[in-house]
Amino acid sequence: MVRYPDSLKVFVAIDCIIFGFDGKDLKLLLVKRKLEPESGNWSLMGGFLFPNEDLEEGASRILKDLTGLTNIYCEQLTVKGEKNRDPGSRTVSVVFFALIKIEESDQESVKNHNAFWIELDKRPSLIFDHNQMVLEAIDHLRYKAALHPIGFELLSETFTIPQLQKLYEAIYNVPIDRRNFSRKLLSTSLLIDTGMKNIHSTTKKATLYRLDKVRYNEKFHAFWNFMADAMK
Amino acid sequence: MVRYPDSLKVFVAIDCIIFGFDGKDLKLLLVKRKLEPESGNWSLMGGFLFPNEDLEEGASRILKDLTGLTNIYCEQLTVKGEKNRDPGSRTVSVVFFALIKIEESDQESVKNHNAFWIELDKRPSLIFDHNQMVLEAIDHLRYKAALHPIGFELLSETFTIPQLQKLYEAIYNVPIDRRNFSRKLLSTSLLIDTGMKNIHSTTKKATLYRLDKVRYNEKFHAFWNFMADAMK
DNA sequence: ACAAAAGTGTTGAAACTACACCCATGC
DNA sequence: GCATGGGTGTAGTTTCAACACTTTTGT
Structure with a gap:
């Protein structure tokens, strides 16, 4: 040697x-x-x-x-x-x-x-x-x-869609359309409705979701193609 | 210290x-x-x-x-x-x-x-x-x-679109539609027609292109979103 | 009752897919 | 003239972007 x-x-x-x-x-x-x-x-x-x-x-x-x-x-x-x-x-x-x-x-x-x-x-x-x-x-x-659903790693166990949206707006520093964001996210079927509401809100209480960990692991390596154009 | x-x-x-x-x-x-x-x-x-x-x-x-x-x-x-x-x-x-x-x-x-x-x-x-x-x-x-136009790094200075297609087919191990591939590629405006033809071909000679290096550098970090679904 | 935030539906535009025909060349 | 591979156009589908109204809640 x-x-x-x-x-x-x-x-x-x-x-x-x-x-x-x-x-x-x-x-x-x-x-x-x-x-x-x-x-x-x-x-x-x-x-x-x-x-x-x-x-x-x-x-x-x-x-x-x-x-x-x-x-x-x-x-x-x-x-x-x-x-x-x-x-x-x-x-x-x-x-x-x-x-x-x-x-x-x-x-x-x-x-x-x-x-x-x-x-x-x-x-x-x-x-x-x-x-x-x-x-x-x-x-x-x-x-x-x-491209991948890593945003969830920065939020607590349960979270609302508006919270997730604020996170993405912070990451890309752009405003995002609430309706399109929500629709796109729900269509991933990565979110599970907990049935609970965010009691901290002072106005209408948003739905609390949690991550579907099985689907998350399955889909992690698939392209998410989410926010891709914010990076152009 | x-x-x-x-x-x-x-x-x-x-x-x-x-x-x-x-x-x-x-x-x-x-x-x-x-x-x-x-x-x-x-x-x-x-x-x-x-x-x-x-x-x-x-x-x-x-x-x-x-x-x-x-x-x-x-x-x-x-x-x-x-x-x-x-x-x-x-x-x-x-x-x-x-x-x-x-x-x-x-x-x-x-x-x-x-x-x-x-x-x-x-x-x-x-x-x-x-x-x-x-x-x-x-x-x-x-x-x-x-996501990025790195395929060109594997081809010589001038290349044809069919050659590029064979490269992508080899990378992803999938067949690609010739017409859609060509259209998508030309729409990137990364290719410059050299006016020459591939004389090695035994049938109809394909057009030789070269890379537009200025556009390549500009666009490198933009998402290309090319072949993304072959990876799902 | 009003202000603030959440939830949802529709429409037009753009992008993508699938597919078929014609052309150039060498044998 | 025929086999091989190159070049292009179109139509249907899907996806995406833009946009407005209604609901819930606290004050």
């Missing part, structure tokens, strides 16, 4: 871009760093890959540590490995894209990490190449949400 | 999945290994990331070395980092997805690397997790070619 020189070895970091939706705005979970390097500046949540874990396990560990949640929607977004991206030793960063339901996350844990939910449009400048990563993640969110 | 323990460091490999099209079949450029480990077995073309290069530079180097080509269509596909994927030292592999024009590649150089163009359907089993990578790449090709 050939041995390769250790000079080729690099650190592998994991960075997580974490999206949430509060019913009105898309948000990112960002960390105000308390440690060097770049103490006091904003960054994505991240860490190093441990020797005993796979990449996806590392991402799950970091997400669980921060939010208390397991079973988070999470996928690889990209890898960044510019030779000069980290001033210390050479580092390759695997960037993960995560969607979480804000109200299910552990707010204490978030606070303990000095992390904050920040409106996408009001996000501060981030360290290193994290700004670029976020731009790519927003693109990816728009791309993917147009 | 904090120092991290070198025990966290890993090797970074680059593996390239290289697609080509010979006018009839989709092909992969695969290597019959002459070196340990796994000598004599088939694998993707790959190598280690050098200390002085970015990830994309590494992929370009490997592709140029093998095919003699620069300016290859190439994008990151995924990263594989299972803790036990490589029996030697821990390795994270960045997998690139490349589309090349077979007839423009340097066949001498390919031969010198003991590499061969192999029909997709007749590919041998590959080492490590390369089989899984190829499956993901085929999925990605179908996904991406349905």
Whole structure:
């Protein structure tokens, strides 16, 4: 077996871009760093890959540590490995894209990490190449949400169609026709009427739906072709 | 500045999945290994990331070395980092997805690397997790070619519409209606009539087109919504 | 009773599918 | 002249976009 020189070895970091939706705005979970390097500046949540874990396990560990949640929607977004991206030793960063339901996350844990939910449009400048990563993640969110039903990952277990519409309007930053949206969505047969109404509304109470998980898994890889023209 | 323990460091490999099209079949450029480990077995073309290069530079180097080509269509596909994927030292592999024009590649150089163009359907089993990578790449090709005009990357500078159709039929493994295909394609205004005809044809000679590169770049990120239903 | 948000139906336009005929070429 | 493959047109269907009125609820 050939041995390769250790000079080729690099650190592998994991960075997580974490999206949430509060019913009105898309948000990112960002960390105000308390440690060097770049103490006091904003960054994505991240860490190093441990020797005993796979990449996806590392991402799950970091997400669980921060939010208390397991079973988070999470996928690889990209890898960044510019030779000069980290001033210390050479580092390759695997960037993960995560969607979480804000109200299910552990707010204490978030606070303990000095992390904050920040409106996408009001996000501060981030360290290193994290700004670029976020731009790519927003693109990816728009791309993917147009084709696959991932929006549900940002809403709670039960939700109303108007809530879903507000989410899509936030993602694409366009107004959507209520009637066409509702019809298209119901025609997917991904929604199950819970029979309940959203009691928080101050006017007419909207129907609460939940996701048909069986159909969701069946249909996930089919093209949804939803909002595709908002991306042109 | 904090120092991290070198025990966290890993090797970074680059593996390239290289697609080509010979006018009839989709092909992969695969290597019959002459070196340990796994000598004599088939694998993707790959190598280690050098200390002085970015990830994309590494992929370009490997592709140029093998095919003699620069300016290859190439994008990151995924990263594989299972803790036990490589029996030697821990390795994270960045997998690139490349589309090349077979007839423009340097066949001498390919031969010198003991590499061969192999029909997709007749590919041998590959080492490590390369089989899984190829499956993901085929999925990605179908996904991406349905939405973006990447098919041209597999054809030579000038091409006919029937050639393009054969390519799409090979990608999706479905028959396509000639008339509808042609109409849809011409309506993209991505094609420029060269005024020439395909002299290789033995019957009626098809019109040779070339790509309108300006429009191609403008429209690349627009959804093409082409072949979307072949993926359902 | 009125303001605010939810629910639903129709119509015209555009896109897509399916299908058939004519043309150019080499043998 | 015939077999092979290239080029084009049309009609029916389906999908999508645009748009207005009615219902529920809290005040």
